[in-house]
Amino acid sequence: MKSSEPQGGSRVRQVTIEAEQAGQRIDNFLMRHLKGVPRSLVYRLLRKGQVRVNRGRIKPEYRLQTGDLVRIPPVQSREPGTPPGPGAGQRLAGRILYEDERLLVLDKPSGTAVHGGSGLSFGVIEALRASRPEARFLELVHRLDRETSGCLLIAKRRSELRMLHELLRSGAVEKRYLALLKGHWEGGPRTVDVPLRKSQLRGGERMVRVSADGKAARSRFSPLTRYREATLVEVLLDTGRTHQIRVHAAHLGQPLAGDEKYGDAVFNRRMRELGLRRLFLHAHSLAFTRPESGEEIHVSAPLDDDLRALLQRLEAEQDHG
The missing domain is CATH 3.30.2350.10 (Pseudouridine synthase)
Incomplete structure (x- = not known):
């Protein structure tokens, strides 16, 4: 993934999609790159055409392709006092059950949502991304209810995410x-x-x-x-x-x-x-x-x-x- 602008919230970014990012939905891609932004705001940006792919409007379900040029508008990424601070990521780091170059399995705590939204500023995936700014790809493979604890799969590569989704579909x-x-x-x-x-x-x-x-x-x-x-x-x-x-x-x-x-x-x-x-x-x-x-x-x-x-x-x- 290549970006023509600095990683900041005050300027428009033009991001070119590489092979590893291809196949994911644009709404999930934006949640990854607009850390701390509520999902409702992501959908509003898409609905108003502020996010564009190859200079055109797209719907949330659009799946990115290699070479796509994504326009990401300037957004206030975090509300004051609500971002996932370093402590959140550090607490989760102590609950990692397994990790290799493609996959991470977390023992999710009860009471913690897997992602932000519905009044929550952040969840597990946002906290992990904030604690690993160098990670090019981190995506939930599946979900657990907020009150459920235990094994949660998180893919570190797009190819691993696709493989695990296929395994889940086939039982x-x-x-x-x-x-x-x-x-x-x-x-x-x-x-x-x-x-x-x-x-x-x-x-x-x-x-x-x-x-x-x-x-x-x-x-x-x-x-x-x-x-x-x-x-x-x-x-x-x-x-x-x-x-x-x-x-x-x-x-x-x-x-x-x-x-x-x-x-x-x-x-x-x-x-x-x-x-x-x-x-x-x-x-x-x-x-x-x-x-x-x-x-x-x-x-x-x-x-x-x-x-x-x-x-x-x-x-x-x-x-x-």
Whole structure:
């Protein structure tokens, strides 16, 4: 990527797309280069024609091609007091589980969004980019809910991003989660294979519901530890729909601990008494094989201390019951 202007926010930049940047959407490209700018502002710049490719207007879904000339207007990149400072990137650096020249796997903390937007000035990807200004490419491969912790894939090359997206589409990435469910699980493993549909409620809140006209969704639940009031399960995802585990668990009548949207208020209150301050959902394992080299990648993230402490309290209660 070549730029004819200094890397600053006060002058128009003309950026020539190189092969490694080709294939990505213009909106994602702009999020990378306008650090700290809300996604809503990026779309406004595109809508007003302030961003141009080869001197012409483009839509957010336009995919860049090698040799494209992108006009990036001067933008106030960061609102005062809200940029991802060096501390944010340094904290994330301590949670890197795996890294090579093409890929980074992060143990995302609960309560941290994967990207800025919806009132958030920055997320994981913006903090990483701010802490690695020399990195030519850093993109989210997939997403985790803000309250979910654990393994998050971040591509360091466009070719790796395309490869991983293809593996995800074909179901070749094994994604396993740990979740604490309400109640005592009866029997062994159980598969939930019911379609899910996203809907928008008044006020803009997004909800996901079981619906016959929804998209196919399949989750495989396996009980690990049964407590008096709850059960720790491992969930293997065959699809990756929004809120899939949370909605499928609620569909079984055993919602997740700490789930304020789909959960049980009485159960959540009881878990808060035992110290739970978040959703108990953790992406604990990712595994896939790189098609070209046959290299097997398997990364796991241990449970955070607060979740382990809750399980210890549940076990202690059971022992003294």
